[in-house]
Amino acid sequence: xxxxxxxxxxxxxxxxxxxxxxxxxxxxxxxxxxxxxxxxxxxxxxxxxxxxxxxxxxxxxxxxxxxxxxxxxxxxxxxxxxxxxxxxxxxxxxxxxxxxxxxxxxxxxxxxxxxxxxxxxxxxxxxxxxxxxxxxxxxxxxxxxxxxxxxxxxxxxxxxxxxxxxxxxxxxxxxxxxxxxxxxxxxxxxxxxxxxxxxxxxxxxxxxxxxxxxxxxxxxxxxxxxxxxxxxxxxxxxxxxxxxxxxxxxxxxxxxxxxxxxxxxxxxxxxxxxxxxxxxxxxxxxxxxxx
Amino acid sequence: xxxxxxxxxxxxxxxxxxxxxxxxxxxxxxxxxxxxxxxxxxxxxxxxxxxxxxxxxxxxxxxxxxxxxxxxxxxxxxxxxxxxxxxxxxxxxxxxxxxxxxxxxxxxxxxxxxxxxxxxxxxxxxxxxxxxxxxxxxxxxxxxxxxxxxxxxxxxxxxxxxxxxxxxxxxxxxxxxxxxxxxxxxxxxxxxxxxxxxxxxxxxxxxxxxxxxxxxxxxxxxxxxxxxxxxxxxxxxxxxxxxxxxxxxxxxxxxxxxxxxxxxxxxxxxxxxxxxxxxxxxxxxxxxxxxxxxxxxxxxxxxxxxxxxxxxxxxxxxxxxxxxxxxxxxxxxxxxxxxxxxx
Numbered sequence: 001x002x003x004x005x006x007x008x009x010x011x012x013x014x015x016x017x018x019x020x021x022x023x024x025x026x027x028x029x030x031x032x033x034x035x036x037x038x039x040x041x042x043x044x045x046x047x048x049x050x051x052x053x054x055x056x057x058x059x060x061x062x063x064x065x066x067x068x069x070x071x072x073x074x075x076x077x078x079x080x081x082x083x084x085x086x087x088x089x090x091x092x093x094x095x096x097x098x099x100x101x102x103x104x105x106x107x108x109x110x111x112x113x114x115x116x117x118x119x120x121x122x123x124x125x126x127x128x129x130x131x132x133x134x135x136x137x138x139x140x141x142x143x144x145x146x147x148x149x150x151x152x153x154x155x156x157x158x159x160x161x162x163x164x165x166x167x168x169x170x171x172x173x174x175x176x177x178x179x180x181x182x183x184x185x186x187x188x189x190x191x192x193x194x195x196x197x198x199x200x201x202x203x204x205x206x207x208x209x210x211x212x213x214x215x216x217x218x219x220x221x222x223x224x225x226x227x228x229x230x231x232x233x234x235x236x237x238x239x240x241x242x243x244x245x246x247x248x249x250x251x252x253x254x255x256x257x258x259x260x261x262x263x264x265x266x267x268x269x270x271x272x273x274x275x276x277x278x279x280x281x282x283x284x285x286x287x288x289x290x291x
Numbered sequence: 292x293x294x295x296x297x298x299x300x301x302x303x304x305x306x307x308x309x310x311x312x313x314x315x316x317x318x319x320x321x322x323x324x325x326x327x328x329x330x331x332x333x334x335x336x337x338x339x340x341x342x343x344x345x346x347x348x349x350x351x352x353x354x355x356x357x358x359x360x361x362x363x364x365x366x367x368x369x370x371x372x373x374x375x376x377x378x379x380x381x382x383x384x385x386x387x388x389x390x391x392x393x394x395x396x397x398x399x400x401x402x403x404x405x406x407x408x409x410x411x412x413x414x415x416x417x418x419x420x421x422x423x424x425x426x427x428x429x430x431x432x433x434x435x436x437x438x439x440x441x442x443x444x445x446x447x448x449x450x451x452x453x454x455x456x457x458x459x460x461x462x463x464x465x466x467x468x469x470x471x472x473x474x475x476x477x478x479x480x481x482x483x484x485x486x487x488x489x490x491x492x493x494x495x496x497x498x499x500x501x502x503x504x505x506x507x508x509x510x511x512x513x514x515x516x517x518x519x520x521x522x523x524x525x526x527x528x529x530x531x532x533x534x535x536x537x538x539x540x541x542x543x544x545x546x547x548x549x550x551x552x553x554x555x556x557x558x559x560x561x562x563x564x565x566x567x568x569x570x571x572x573x574x575x576x577x578x579x580x581x582x583x584x585x586x587x588x589x590x591x592x593x594x595x596x597x598x599x600x601x602x603x604x605x606x607x608x609x610x611x612x613x614x615x616x617x618x619x620x621x622x623x624x625x626x627x628x629x630x631x632x633x634x
Contacts, residue, residue, distance in 0.1 A: 029410065033410070035410055035413060035414060083591065083595070086595055087594075087598065088598070089598060089599065090552070090598070092352070092409055092410045092413060093346075093352040093413070093544075093548070093552075094548070094594055094598060096352070096354065096413060096541075096544075097541070097544065097545055097548060097590060097594050098590070098591065098594055098595075100541050100590070101586075101587040101588075101590030101591045101594070102587065104538075104583045104584070104586050104587040104590070105583065105584050105587030105588070107580065107583050108580045108581055108582065108583030108584035108585075108586070108587065109581075109584055110580075111579065111580025111581070111583070112579050112580055112581045112584070116580060215580060219537060223417060223418060223421040226414045226417055226418065227414070227418045229414070230407075230411055230414045230415060230418070234410055234411060234414075261428075261429050262429060264421075264425055265422065265425045265426070265429065268418050268419075268421060268422045268425070269422075271415070271418055272403055272422075275403055275404075275406060275407065275415065276403060276406070279406040279407045279411070280407075280411075281411070284411075
């Protein structure tokens, strides 16, 4: 029983990181109607950037976000303008190919620079822990969870308390109508992509401190993130957050109750079950448009 | 009328020439390295053509076809092991069994995945592929898990080894093409194209959309499964992460887009151009992960320069030239309907 309770707590704590990463992904989908298959690779890129700063300048991974998040934001804006904006027809299919190419490019580049050996971000709080109800929680999980919660709060503030946020939400609801009332949807798209990529950098730091990673780790990540956003309903932030935490709890509990090798499988199985009952996901609206 | 007949004769002549060229290739090229490239190229011709039956005709983009490819290979290997078949020509007889098993898997996956549309469908197929990969890894008693599954080793040696596999792959590619051609001309194919253009309207005029989509999905998957079976026998040892490789699933999609989505010959053209290029990159830069950067560059160039594919773009060009010749230079370029392209 204690083991299961521990698994639930860890599920919530790690779920926070996935909630942040999935939020970026679902925001990008909501604004541009594209699937960013490169999101996992961008998370790994963020982790490697912090890794490089840690190794070369001994900068704490969390502190390094002050440098990497703006850099990744700029990268996101550039990627959107150069590769996503030119896509006109067949956006969903072509965007998958383009963002997959971005993922391959990042994987190849990281493999060339850092080899494909597994690395991990280290800091004193990664191993130090404190006891709650008889089990130990490493500080890094709590810090990571706090960071993700704070960043999610910032995203919600931007979306619901600023003029730019209104423009983003208008674009998500109806791109053409938003354009008609004077929203510069191209600018909104570029900035939204930048925000999504910047959150990937933050997610990358937390992921990199709690997991060993290599350039190929993005496959595992993106398959989970995509599953989460479909489960939550494409384009729904609330859905992504709830789905992320729910999925991670189920995964961790499965690892304890059945076996760690089936943990990821339970994750995907939940998606199948939900799709049979509710094809649009938890908070999604039924897709009635053409591909 | 006369010119129509001539065009048809020319088309058949070109087809016969192409097939003759394909069939005779190993006769004048015996270098195993070249035949090896030919095996993989013809394999992708078949895969891309089979994928196009679903992705091109109905517009449902599946990124999970690698699951059917790997499943076909595993199913084939297990059938051969179970029946105790020795290496040689005999195993090829059992390839359709692998295809049939893959069709059953496609029925299950399709039934669930086809409840969704557009972007959700794309993502669900990706998730399904990772599920199949996890199963191949975790069901160690059946698949051997991470240590792989072995096939009977064929008795052929040296220069001849690749040749039977080349013909098997060529046969599968021709079967895929024949089925694709037949579907395009049939009422069934017309229904699929209607689903691609507007599914709700197609439903409204009485196209049994769900049954049609599922059928197309199963045909497409079955062909891919059979090609996967031949692949498994060719490489003699399969592992979950190589047999069910996301890169395979996405490469064949790129080939279809390069050649022309929903056209008969587009996938063939795309595979013949891209696969040798990818193999060349892998042979020359495969030591480091840098070859992935080159892959990425090829991907991006193809999509940004030719988003509609070669066959439709060339088709438009030809139409524009012939139209100009017929009525003199028009004031404005004639607009062509992008929906249906002649194969």
